Amino acid sequence: MNGVVRQNSSLAIISLVTGILGWTLLPFLGSIVAIVTGHIARKEIRQDPTLGGDSLALVGLVLGWVAVAGAVLAILAFILFFGGLAWLGTR
Structure with missing residues (x-):
């Protein structure tokens, strides 16, 4: 069986x-880097058919976007909770 071995994109990894x-270790910075490099890697993989790793880039993108969305929701919940407490304290 002579299959073509495709090299994974380093940006996807x-x-x-x-x-x-x-x-885990770099909550916001790691997510932003994952999103940026994931988009660049997917573009690179689409342009060069000898590269593989689209699924790696996609998983990195999903992990990055979910972490950013979670952080935004946590900040929003924090503001709403303490804003509500402040509003109740002024009554």
């Missing part, structure tokens, strides 16, 4: 790794 780091 970076996107996946930083997406995981965005959930």
Whole structure:
């Protein structure tokens, strides 16, 4: 069986790794890097058919966007909660 071995895009691997780091050690910075490198990697993979790793880039993108959305929702909940407490304190 002579199959063509496709090399994974290094940006796709970076996107996946930083997406995981965005959930563990580097919460916001890792997520932003995962999103940026994931988009660049998917573009690079579409343009060069010899590159693989689209699923790695996609997982990195999903991890990054979910972490950013969670952070935005947490900030919103924090503001609404303490804003409500402040409003109740002025009554």
